[in-house]
Amino acid sequence: MKNQYVLVLHGGAGTISPEEIEAEKAYRDGMMVALNAGIAILERGGSAVDAVVETVRQLEDCPLFNAGHGAVFNEDQRHELDAAVMDGATLRAGAIASVDRIRNPVLTAREVMDGGRSVFLSADGAERFATERGLEMVDPGYFSTPLRRLQLEAVRRHDLNSQMLDHALAPRDGMPDGRFGTVGAVALDRAGHLAAATSTGGMTNKQAGRIGDAPVIGAGTYANDSTCAISATGTGEHFIRACAAHDIHARMKYGNQPLGQAMASTISETITPLGGEGGLIGVDGHGNIAMQFNSVGMYRAWVYEGYQPEAAIF
Amino acid sequence: MKNQYVLVLHGGAGTISPEEIEAEKAYRDGMMVALNAGIAILERGGSAVDAVVETVRQLEDCPLFNAGHGAVFNEDQRHELDAAVMDGATLRAGAIASVDRIRNPVLTAREVMDGGRSVFLSADGAERFATERGLEMVDPGYFSTPLRRLQLEAVRRHDLNSQMLDHALAPRDGMPDGRFGTVGAVALDRAGHLAAATSTGGMTNKQAGRIGDAPVIGAGTYANDSTCAISATGTGEHFIRACAAHDIHARMKYGNQPLGQAMASTISETITPLGGEGGLIGVDGHGNIAMQFNSVGMYRAWVYEGYQPEAAIF
Numbered sequence: 001m002k003n004q005y006v007l008v009l010h011g012g013a014g015t016i017s018p019e020e021i022e023a024e025k026a027y028r029d030g031m032m033v034a035l036n037a038g039i040a041i042l043e044r045g046g047s048a049v050d051a052v053v054e055t056v057r058q059l060e061d062c063p064l065f066n067a068g069h070g071a072v073f074n075e076d077q078r079h080e081l082d083a084a085v086m087d088g089a090t091l092r093a094g095a096i097a098s099v100d101r102i103r104n105p106v107l108t109a110r111e112v113m114d115g116g117r118s119v120f121l122s123a124d125g126a127e128r129f130a131t132e133r134g135l136e137m138v139d140p141g142y143f144s145t146p147l148r149r150l151q152l153e154a155v156r157r158h159d160l161n162s163q164m165l166d167h168a169l170a171p172r173d174g175m176p177d178g179r180f181g182t183v184g185a186v187a188l189d190r191a192g193h194l195a196a197a198t199s200t201g202g203m204t205n206k207q208a209g210r211i212g213d214a215p216v217i218g219a220g221t222y223a224n225d226s227t228c229a230i231s232a233t234g235t236g237e238h239f240i241r242a243c244a245a246h247d248i249h250a251r252m253k254y255g256n257q258p259l260g261q262a263m264a265s266t267i268s269e270t271i272t273p274l275g276g277e278g279g280l281i282g283v284d285g286h287g288n289i290a291m292q293f294n295s296v297g298m299y300r301a302w303v304y305e306g307y308q309p310e311a312a313i314f
Numbered sequence: 315m316k317n318q319y320v321l322v323l324h325g326g327a328g329t330i331s332p333e334e335i336e337a338e339k340a341y342r343d344g345m346m347v348a349l350n351a352g353i354a355i356l357e358r359g360g361s362a363v364d365a366v367v368e369t370v371r372q373l374e375d376c377p378l379f380n381a382g383h384g385a386v387f388n389e390d391q392r393h394e395l396d397a398a399v400m401d402g403a404t405l406r407a408g409a410i411a412s413v414d415r416i417r418n419p420v421l422t423a424r425e426v427m428d429g430g431r432s433v434f435l436s437a438d439g440a441e442r443f444a445t446e447r448g449l450e451m452v453d454p455g456y457f458s459t460p461l462r463r464l465q466l467e468a469v470r471r472h473d474l475n476s477q478m479l480d481h482a483l484a485p486r487d488g489m490p491d492g493r494f495g496t497v498g499a500v501a502l503d504r505a506g507h508l509a510a511a512t513s514t515g516g517m518t519n520k521q522a523g524r525i526g527d528a529p530v531i532g533a534g535t536y537a538n539d540s541t542c543a544i545s546a547t548g549t550g551e552h553f554i555r556a557c558a559a560h561d562i563h564a565r566m567k568y569g570n571q572p573l574g575q576a577m578a579s580t581i582s583e584t585i586t587p588l589g590g591e592g593g594l595i596g597v598d599g600h601g602n603i604a605m606q607f608n609s610v611g612m613y614r615a616w617v618y619e620g621y622q623p624e625a626a627i628f
Contacts, residue, residue, distance in 0.1 A: 080439075091555045091588060097411075097525070098436045118524040119551040122412045123437040125394075125523010209439010210432040211411070218532045218557035237433040241405045243532035246557040250564030274405060 004305035005042040006188045006287045009035055009055050011065045011299030012181025013233045013279035027064055028311045031301040034058035035309050038185060042305070048187040048195035048229070049087050049110075056083070056106040056197045059183035063145050065299075066181035068104060071143045071201025073152040076208050079143040081201055082215040083109040088194030088223035093119050095215035096126040100143070103136040106199045109215070111135065120215065143201070155205045182214050184221070184231025186283045190305075194229035194285060196221050196245075203236065212236030218246035225285060227252040228259050234271070234278010234295065242270040248282060259284040263292050318619035319356040320502045320601045323349055323369050325379045325613030326495025327547045327593035341378055342625045345615040348372035349623050352499060356619070362501040362509035362543070363401050363424070370397070370420040370511045373497035377459050379613075380495035382418060385457045385515025387466040390522050393457040395515055396529040397423040402508030402537035407433050409529035410440040414457070417450040420513045423529070425449065434529065457515070469519045496528050498535070498545025500597045504619075508543035508599060510535050510559075517550065526550030532560035539599060541566040542573050547612065548585070548592010556584040562596060573598040577606050 011031055038055035042048075060068025071079045083105035084095035094113025097120070102108050108130040112121055121129055131137060182200035189195075198214040198221040206212075213220035213236035220236065222245035223229035230245035239245075247270050251262035259282055267280070272294055279293025281300060291300045291312075301311035325345055352369035356362075374382025385393045397419035398409035408427025411434070416422050422444040426435055435443055445451060496514035503509075512528040512535040520526075527534035527550035534550065536559035537543035544559035553559075561584050565576035573596055581594070586608055593607025595614060605614045605626075615625035 086555075093555050098439070118521045119554045120525040120530070121521065121523040122525055123523055125412070125521060128522060207432045207435065207439060208442060209435040209437055211434040211436055216434070216530055216532075217554050218530075218560060222557070240433045240531050241400075241407050243536070243557065243560040243563075246532060246560050247564070249557075250561070251568055254564055254567075254569035 003188060003190050003192045004287060005190050006283050006289060006304055007035060007038045007042060007051055007055065007185065008281045008283055008289050008291060008302040009059065009183070009185040009300065010231060010233055010279065010281045011059060011183050013293045013295040013298035014181060014277065024313065027299055027313065030062040030064050031299060031311050032309060034062070035301045035303060038187065039303055039309070042187065042189055045190055048189040048193050049085065051187045051189065052185040052195045052197040053085055053106055053110050055185035056183055056199050057104050060104050060106060060199050065183045066201045067183040067199040069143055070145050070148065072148050072204040074202065074206045074208055074210070077152065079140055079201055081105045082212055083199035084215040084217060084221040085109045085113055085197040086195065086217060086221055086223040087113065088225040088229050091224060093217045095120045095217060096122065097211040097215045098123045098209060099126050100140040101127050101137050102130045103138045103142065106197055108135055119217070151204050182220070182233035184233060184281065186229040186231050186281055188283050188285065188287050192285060194223045194225050194283060196223040196229040196231045198231045213239035213244065216240055218243050220245060222246050222249055224249055228282045228284045230280055230282045232278060232280045233298065235276050238271055238274045238276025239278065241274055242266070242276065244271055244280065248280070259288050260290045263290045267292055267294055317502060317504050317506045318601060319504050320597050320603060320618055321349060321352045321356060321365055321369065321499065322595045322597055322603050322605060322616040323373065323497070323499040323614065324545060324547055324593065324595045325373060325497050327607045327609040327612035328495060328591065338627065341613055341627065344376040344378050345613060345625050346623060348376070349615045349617060352501065353617055353623070356501065356503055359504055362503040362507050363399065365501045365503065366499040366509045366511040367399055367420055367424050369499035370497055370513050371418050374418050374420060374513050379497045380515045381497040381513040383457055384459050384462065386462050386518040388516065388520045388522055391466065393454055393515055395419045396526055397513035398529040398531060398535040399423045399427055399511040400509065400531060400535055400537040401427065402539040402543050405538060407531045409434045409531060410436065411525040411529045412437045412523060413440050414454040415441050415451050416444045417452045417456065420511055422449055433531070465518050496534070496547035498547060498595065500543035500545050500595055502597050502599065502601050506599060508537045508539050508597065510537040510543040510545045512545045527553035527558065530554055532557050534559060536560050536563055538563055542596045542598045544594055544596045546592060546594045548609065549590050552585055552588045552590025553592065555588055556580070556590065558585055558594065562594070573602050574604045577604045581606055581608055
């Protein structure tokens, strides 16, 4: 039986700032450019892995999203980027963390996966590997944008993030946020295979060296043909402690829950009780999709083969 | 109801080399020193977190085990250490990766957990945090031992590890091995709380920047009072792809399997099919323990409150 492809992406979750609401059309356009790039691959019979990597690469290149160009600043006013990809057919995975000279972290994560020697590389070792593989390297300033610098200053003024773990996040009316955000994509291809990819600049004003959930297989990124492909965005520490993406897989595999119920349970029973805030996107082997969040909004777009692409924020 | 404490440790799994068999008594003694340090804490009513951290700290300080002093060399003839700890009562966790100047990585993982700002720190950021917290820093040469240098040369001669993923590991008769190994501990304390800690030098001749499963919450380390505490050792890439530790938790929580069955299923159904080799230790909230491996041996020791400590290798 030939499957019909499905592709879902997210561009981050959290409080949506007034500036972002004004720029809603730009965000929707940015998501559609990325979605269409993935669709083009799936439409010609390409793999779910190729589709999610290309979709995420496009989101990395768009300055509106917190990944690649447009990544947030850490406490040192530097960037530290994380990314991962997982192939649901083989359970192969590749991830990198804490890099600031690789233009497209998701492409390096893919190279790590294909290289087959390691699954997870950090910092200088990841950049050396990317250089050896001929991936495009950039000056760290490439990632910086004026909006992210304003957000760093705003977060520091409000002293957010300094004590955030184990505390529910207070509402922040009318303030530029961008404290977290991540991009990701999940897909089912016509061959029936699933894949997930995630890329992020992390959280504004994050601790130097901090690794979030995006590159942690089973936390922010997971794919397994027997169940689902998942990509997360949110307060990464809680998603790591929750093993969020693998928790959805496990509720499906061992608890026989359908994808939507499994994702809802992971959010309400596993992430929210920890004080976590964010969202997840997923697709199962039958082409069902789920996009859920406990934050104010989550940038997302999706397509079922043969139907019009759609996008939503709230 | 007052619980009776339980403590289990491992000192790595894999092919046991002839040198190691000759030194069997030394290994057993090293494990007993560490186990007794943890017992002393539990005996006076201390927490599972305190017990597993102290047990692992002792194993880090013993040159026989691949963690802290005695860690293996990577491809650059340097050390890169990883460690993690997780508190089953609160699901708080701390982890560090790719450090080479922190004497006891597990103590820094504990500080990360207690600090509450991040869960996972890498490389320079982790070392800066350790320095700020007043943890003991050392010259990278502190970790080096002559045996590990011989093992690096042996691994390079045999060109092991270069293509190891997705391939079952061939037997290596009579060769010093030490390609992988990790130390870890899990405990149930008298208050009924679980904790897990893991620390490692990784795999001999590993790629620079490579992060293994030990510091990945849900892969090499996981604890949750509702199910179990788990620490793993083995070919880390496979354990990451398997989300091994969280998979055991999930089989218990969503599949209602007892600990021993869940661990056996994770090894046979999740790790072995990927080509993974290694083992796991675990304890559940009732004080049941499990210690299983698909490698030739796994250094391990355990104690039930009121009984004599025991140790085994094969």
